[in-house]
Amino acid sequence: MSTDTSKTTGESTDTGGRATMLRAITAVGGLASVVSTFLAWTWTDEFPGDLTFNGYPGGLQILTLVLGLLTTVFALAAMDLRGLRWLTPAGSTQALRLMALGTFATTWFTVIAIAVDLGGLANWEPGAWVAAIGSAIPLAALLLPNDTRPLKRPAELPSWAEILIIAAVFAIGLYVVNYGIQTDPDHPEPFLGYLIAVGFAAAALFKAGIVARMSALTAKYRSVTLLAALVTAVAFPFTQDKASYTELGVNILIFATVALGLNIVVGLAGLLDLGYVAFLGVGAYTAALVSGSTSSTLDVHFPFWAAVIAGAVVSLIFGVVIGAPTLRLRGDYLAIVTLGFGEIFRLAMQNMDGVSGPSVTNGPNGIPNIPPLEIFGFNFDEDHTVLGRTLDSNANYFLLMLLVTVVVVLVFSRAGNSRIGRAWVAIREDETAATAMGINGFRVKLIAFALGATLAGVAGTVWAHVQTTVVPEQYVFAGPVPPNSTFLLAAVILGGMGTIGGPLLGATLLFLIPKKLEFFQDYQLLAFGIALILIMRFRPEGIIPNRRQQLEYHETDQLDAPDQPQLSGNAVGVTKAEA
Amino acid sequence: MTTTTSPVLSASGVTMRFGGLTAVRSVDLTVNSGEIVGLIGPNGAGKTTFFNCLTGLYVPTEGNVTYQGDILPPKPHLVTQAGVARTFQNIRLFANMTVLENVLVGRHTRTKEGLWSALLRGPGFKRAEAASKERAMELLEFTGLADKADHLSRNLPYGEQRKLEIARALASDPGLLLLDEPTAGMNPQETRATEELVFAIRDQGTAVLVIEHDMRFIFNLCDRVTVLVQGQKLIEGTPDVVQSDERVIAAYIGTPFEGAPGDDEVAEVEAAEAEAAEAQQDTGPSGTPKSTTARTEDGQ
Structure with a gap:
């Protein structure tokens, strides 16, 4: 309330001077937060991250340091300081507010956590008081008038500079991801602080228009961007120093890849598949059976390439066998039937133990002792020193999995942007009209279903070797531990249907958050549900929206028709057509 | 018009039953190359059902449909493949x-x-x-x-x-285009433009079969018109023949019968209307100042 009144009076008197003053206050507050991180916040190292040092920041203080700096820089950019204006092409106020809020939230989260964990405000050293007060000062930005403006045409930079920017952004991205992955797994505080900080900072950068500017740049240099993404991904295992971190990395990559495969089925062809995890299982079981494991009922040892082909072919066959009868159904019926088939797979694996059925899978015991992969004498279970860094087993599998991911990304983007991809989208949009345009609906849907199954099967073959054990209980419909069909579907929906980045981001978030926050695991399914409800309410197109979907859900944005003056006519046409 | 008149599409004895309801009853229809044929009839006459039989969305209970001599398969995508394309009554983009x-x-x-x-x-x-x-x-x-x-x-x-x-x-390079009410909901200018478009399509060598309720549009456009009433073909012929056929008029607006109770009133109303029309023509120029006065009075 008080903010409202003060804002109106401020605007009526001297808006410009007052705004400049508020921005200056914000900048000073940001600096104060920065300074506070060089002081000790508490007296004991019992609090995770050891915030007891005077002279340099540590643990959660680093987050406050970075956000405080960003707040100061954004405040200076808002004051039109020369050389900083490129930071806020779409308006500075909303970005500045979010940055200020982020600094405040992260710092106060930390100091409150100190008080709660250690029992009382007595545990605050003077630095904590400075931080608490200093980080509250930038909230002055909340009183600033809104100055959101349409994106300005960017200044022309030489192309080497633009490419350098892309490289720098990917490097920063890798650093940020690494920071999150390497937070102390035994205490939830650092990761929670990280989530708060990254969330606010990302929102601020989005509002400032930098994200839009960056996506324009990456679209301009597509091949450079792809190369940078690949290099970043390859660099990931080289920057880890603990096996638990590379294990996180390889698991994230596997689930992200499988989610991307599911995105072909759900996002492009619009077939709601609730039993997708079964195809990952088919691939994993096939690879396990031909791996030469002592527990395998087949006494064969395929080389890896043959195992991958076997996994892909068996998954393809399963995809066609399951798809052929079910794809005659539409919508909800298809969802129910695929859910059923997913469970049938798990129960079948459980019962093929030689007692209830043929002896193939060892039933609930699964197939343990899957031997490590060996390609051209390169043993995946041993440590290898490459470029002075030691790559452990998980890092080796990470690099192998990356190859699969690249294949899946290529398949997704190439198939999606072709005759068959257009047919999928047409089927998703209106099946009757699509068949009237000469599309054989059943055939095209079966191709999507089988392709999705095959890609999951390939990922499954690697997954079996990473886990060294396959058991039926991994392939349930919903459960606390990924992979399960709900997890994969949630990753696709949360991230953004029909996009490449969406499932990758969605799977990363959904996997990393419960892993880092141990206390969270009991409530994981509840949190899934809440997260999905929130996404459906506030951002139904997912975190990374598909251009089509964004327009679908936010009708008034008219992103594709900015040059047309007769927008009102268009709007009338839309309502008429839908009436 | 073109001199070649080989039939592109011919439907013979097409019947469509939904349970006990016969929506289309043994309809014959031929569309020749280079022709625009209209299909009209009151609401519920079975026009769209007949269309769906032609394009494979429905499998006709009896009868068959041939396109350039070959029987069309009862699958929509194969019909399109063969060379028959369609639009929908309610837009389905x-x-x-x-x-x-x-x-x-x-x-x-x-x-x-x-x-x-x-x-x-x-x-x-x-x-x-x-x-x-x-x-x-x-x-x-x-x-x-x-x-x-x-x-x-x-x-x-x-x-x-x-x-x-x-x-x-x-885009599917069809030999025959089926248009299901292409001008529904359009204003006269748009209807006129659509007419031009259909002529242009015909001139490119695609035969057209069109369902429409706009009689002016149909009679301007079509070489032949077929009238469907309650699932049965009533009459087929040139626009002039169809337009003057009493049964067609009866199908649309009903038949008067001898000694109907309302007849006297109808005659009275018609006479009064004619009179009023004449009167309006006479007072035409003076009508404007009158309305201005009315407006000023309203203003006070």
Whole structure:
């Protein structure tokens, strides 16, 4: 309330001077937060991250340091300081507010956590008081008038500079991801602080228009961007120093890849598949059976390439066998039937133990002792020193999995942007009209279903070797531990249907958050549900929206028709057509 | 018109029953090449059902449909493949695809690049894709939508959505185009433009079968008109013949019968209307100042 009144009076008197003053206050507050991180916040190292040092920041203080700096820089950019204006092409106020809020939230989260964990405000050293007060000062930005403006045409930079920017952004991205992955797994505080900080900072950068500017740049240099993404991904295992971190990395990559495969089925062809995890299982079981494991009922040892082909072919066959009868159904019926088939797979694996059925899978015991992969004498279970860094087993599998991911990304983007991809989208949009345009609906849907199954099967073959054990209980419909069909579907929906980045981001978030926050695991399914409800309410197109979907859900944005003056006519046409 | 009059489409004895309801009863229809044929009838006469029988959405209970001498298979995509394209009564565009993509989907039957060529992206794929795009742009040019190629089809005005549906249907290079109420909901100018468009399509060598309720549109456009009433063909002939047929008029507005109780009143009303019309013609010029006075009075 008080903010409202003060804002109106401020605007009526001297808006410009007052705004400049508020921005200056914000900048000073940001600096104060920065300074506070060089002081000790508490007296004991019992609090995770050891915030007891005077002279340099540590643990959660680093987050406050970075956000405080960003707040100061954004405040200076808002004051039109020369050389900083490129930071806020779409308006500075909303970005500045979010940055200020982020600094405040992260710092106060930390100091409150100190008080709660250690029992009382007595545990605050003077630095904590400075931080608490200093980080509250930038909230002055909340009183600033809104100055959101349409994106300005960017200044022309030489192309080497633009490419350098892309490289720098990917490097920063890798650093940020690494920071999150390497937070102390035994205490939830650092990761929670990280989530708060990254969330606010990302929102601020989005509002400032930098994200839009960056996506324009990456679209301009597509091949450079792809190369940078690949290099970043390859660099990931080289920057880890603990096996638990590379294990996180390889698991994230596997689930992200499988989610991307599911995105072909759900996002492009619009077939709601609730039993997708079964195809990952088919691939994993096939690879396990031909791996030469002592527990395998087949006494064969395929080389890896043959195992991958076997996994892909068996998954393809399963995809066609399951798809052929079910794809005659539409919508909800298809969802129910695929859910059923997913469970049938798990129960079948459980019962093929030689007692209830043929002896193939060892039933609930699964197939343990899957031997490590060996390609051209390169043993995946041993440590290898490459470029002075030691790559452990998980890092080796990470690099192998990356190859699969690249294949899946290529398949997704190439198939999606072709005759068959257009047919999928047409089927998703209106099946009757699509068949009237000469599309054989059943055939095209079966191709999507089988392709999705095959890609999951390939990922499954690697997954079996990473886990060294396959058991039926991994392939349930919903459960606390990924992979399960709900997890994969949630990753696709949360991230953004029909996009490449969406499932990758969605799977990363959904996997990393419960892993880092141990206390969270009991409530994981509840949190899934809440997260999905929130996404459906506030951002139904997912975190990374598909251009089509964004327009679908936010009708008034008219992103594709900015040059047309007769927008009102268009709007009338839309309502008429839908009436 | 063209001199060749080989039949493009001929339906003989098409009957469609839904349980006990016979929606279409043994209808014969022939469309010759270079012809525009109209299909009219009151609401519920079975026009759209008959259309759906022609395009394979329904399998007719009896009778068969041949296209250029071959019996059409009862699957919509095979009918389109054979060369019969259609539009829908209620617009069914792919709402979240761009205008260009909509037309490209229409090219589906005339291209054959499968999954493998899409994944491998050989020179053949690129050539086919470029050719499809070129043909699609031609069609957008033809229908006057070229400058909106990158818009989402859901954002087009209503009239242009109708045009886009026609462009999409034409993309499959059909020998026969079936239009289901192409001018429904259009204003007179748009109707006029659609008329021109249909003539242009005919001149390109595509026969057209059109369902419409707008009689002026139908009688301007069509070489022959078939009237469907309660699932049965009532009459077929040139627009003049159909227009003057009493049974057609009766089907649309009913028949007067001898000694109907309202007859006297009807005659009275008609006489009064004629009188009023005359009176209005006389007082035509003086009508304007009168209304101005009325307005000023309202203002006070």
